Amino acid sequence: MAEHHTLYGGKLHVYKRPNSRFWQCSAYLKGKNRRVSSKEESLQLAKEFAEDWYLDLRGRARDGNLKNEKTFKQAAEQFRREFEVITEGQRSPRYVEGIMKKLDNYLIPFFGDKGLSEITPGLVQEYRIHRQSYAVPRKNYAAPEGHKPNPNTIHQEMVALRQTLKTAVRHGWLDRLPDLSTPYRANSKITRRAWFSPEEYRQLYEATRRRAKAATRANHRIWAEQLHDYVLLMANTGLRPDEVKRLQYRDVEIVEDEATDEVILLISVRGKRGVGYCKSMPGAVRPFERMVERNHPEPSDLLFPIDHAKALDRVLREEDLKFDREGQRRTAYSLRHTYICMRLTEGADIYQVAKNCRTSVEMIQKYYAAHIADSIDAAAVNVRKPRKKPQNQ
Structure with missing residues (x-):
């Protein structure tokens, strides 16, 4: 049973809860039971704290400064x-x-x-x-x-x-929001998202291909092949990892693009931005065809029924690709960043890239385009005024 002591004729209570080493104080004032922890382990010190606290409450109540408000x-x-x-x-x-x-x-x-x-x-x-x-x-x-x-x-x-x-x-319990901004804070540094350079991306998919070929047990080989196709599909579509997890075979269609005369994937995407569409690079077609041949799926089956994050992380660490030069950690999301950066490097229209990735132009300009050298037009930057030839005196 909890220890309990009363002061001021029963108006002030000092007690200790079970499994707590601190004494608590409580008093009933202005129609409300008020409690506070004394933060004291000694009963004598807790009583002194309780008396000071109670007298302060009574003084505030007398002056009209003790309000009944929600906690x-x-x-x-x-x-x-x-x-x-x-x-x-x-x-x-x-x-x-x-x-x-x-x-x-x-x-x-x-x-x-x-x-x-x-x-x-x-x-x-x-x-x-x-x-x-x-x-x-x-x-x-x-x-x-x-x-x-x-x-x-x-x-x-x-x-x-x-x-x-x-x-x-x-609910009218508070008249206005307090200022929650962080003081003394300067504008934060904008860093680019971790992605794979073309050489690093090649190193990654060659490593996943070797793992698939080296697997001896049938079930290990299947999941290694799935991981290899996962990497290729992600880097050629720019899908988010959570969008890939929801992707079903009926959401993917192999089509011939009229504008480019190339065979690509038309993907119905269900993710954090609702339902949208994605047109892949041609490099995503063969991995998808392999998955259909391998898995013999029903239309409602998931493309990737298990999460490949841990297996991908293991490959990244084995290939010394887990961190980029700035120390940023690479994950499955980095394959999406790789898609966006490669498209911008190849001169793709930034608005179309944003639309295909279901994001905003501002986000791409802030986290991707500003960090790609090819986004700077040297001909527009290195402009020189023609110099006048000095006239002969």
Whole structure:
């Protein structure tokens, strides 16, 4: 049974929860039960903290500064109930699960008991500092000492925080959103996406081809051949890895392109941007034909029923291709980046590339075109004014 002590004639309570080493304080004021942790293990120090805290509450209540307001935890629970309605079902279950984990693991433990008006830009910055040295242990994984979260992880947590506070604003629990921007931050450096140069790409698909030929067991050979065709298909279509996972045989059609008189694949793509279309390079046709001959599929069968990410990662490490010169990690997504960069290098129209890859021209200009030497027209840059010949005196 939890230890429990009362002060001020039963108006103030000091207690310890089971399996906790800290004493908690609670008091009922202005129609609400208020709680706080003393952060003290000593009962005497906890009582002193509780008295100071209670007297401060009474003073604020007397001056009219103690307001009955919703806590961040209550706003988070409301946001959790509304989330699927807010996103109109356009977010994947995995994304929703990730947002909820960020709330449960980090945001609610830090902001939970705070009143919504107490969440100020200063407190948000304190949260960023707190996260530099704190991480929830994962199953079968312990973060190394001194490990700092990825900047994108903090960004996603700020997204979850902002969405929760927007829920509070909609319900009138908060009059406006606090400033959640990162102070002291300069414009971030724009780095190109990790991709394979033509020589590196050739090294990769030759390595997957060798693995397929070297496989001795039938099932190993089939999956090695699938991996080889996966690499070729990805690099010749520019599909996202999640789009490839959803791809069924009935989504792919071999057609003759009237504009180029080449045989290509016409692919109906279902991905994060909804349903779209992709026209492949001719190099994607033969891998697809091999897959049909090998697998004898039904129209509704997936092209790649298993995830080849781990097998691809193993090949990249064996071939010393896992990281590019800037230390960026290459993954299956790098094959999409390779497709875009090669198309731009060959002089393809940037708008058509963006349309075929179901992305925006701005994204391609920012992360791809700005880092390709062939996108700079030397004839337009190296312009010289004609020099006047000096007149003879």
